Amino acid sequence: MTPYKIDIVQGNVVTREQLAVLRVGMPRAIAQDVLGTPLLTSVFHADRWDYVFTxxxxxxEPQARKVTVFFANEVISKIEADELPSETEFVSTLRSKTVLGPVPSLTASEEALKKFPAPKKAEAPVSGNTAPAAATSYPPLEPGGL
Structure with a gap:
């Protein structure tokens, strides 16, 4: 048995199909329509968008991919990208590959139950010996509420 660890997905997914649409000379606005908003933009590198995915x-094994799009005069001048999966390949990596073992039995056998002491039977209260009723009024929530 191992502790459960959640999947950590961060960044922008860029697929091979999206990258195939991009062309040098394509306007910045169309590039953003194809790829979405970049994960990283810099004031110091206004002509560079970075799309990072982990x-x-x-x-x-952890996956990490990066696509960098460079602009000159508001059009794409250069594209650098890691090896990207197709959309189908990416979706197939999202499916859980966890192999679950057999589900344990949630019922006990008669022999297992005999190992435990028999439950005590609740005794009926003796008449005339009743406990006082619980208080039904509560102190005020605000000071000075009385």
């Missing part, structure tokens, strides 16, 4: 999942 996926960390228990039981598999």
């Amino acid at each position: 996926l960390k999942r228990q039981g598999s």
Whole structure:
């Protein structure tokens, strides 16, 4: 048995199909329509957009991909990208590959139940010996409420 660790997905997913649409000379606005808002933009590098994606999942190697788009005069001048998956390949990586073991039995056998002491039977209260009723009024929530 191992502790559960959540999948950590961060960044922008850029697929091979999206990258195939981009062309040198394409306007900045159309590039943003294709790729979405970049994860990283810099005041110091206004002509550069970085799309970074990471996926960390228990039981598999972490994935990290980066696409950088460079602009000159508001059009794409250069594109640098890691090896990207197709949309189908990316979706298939999102499916859980966790192999669940057999589900334990939630019922006890008669022999297992005999190991425990028999439950005590509740005794009926003796007449005339009743406990006082619980208070039904509560102190005020605000000071000076009385």
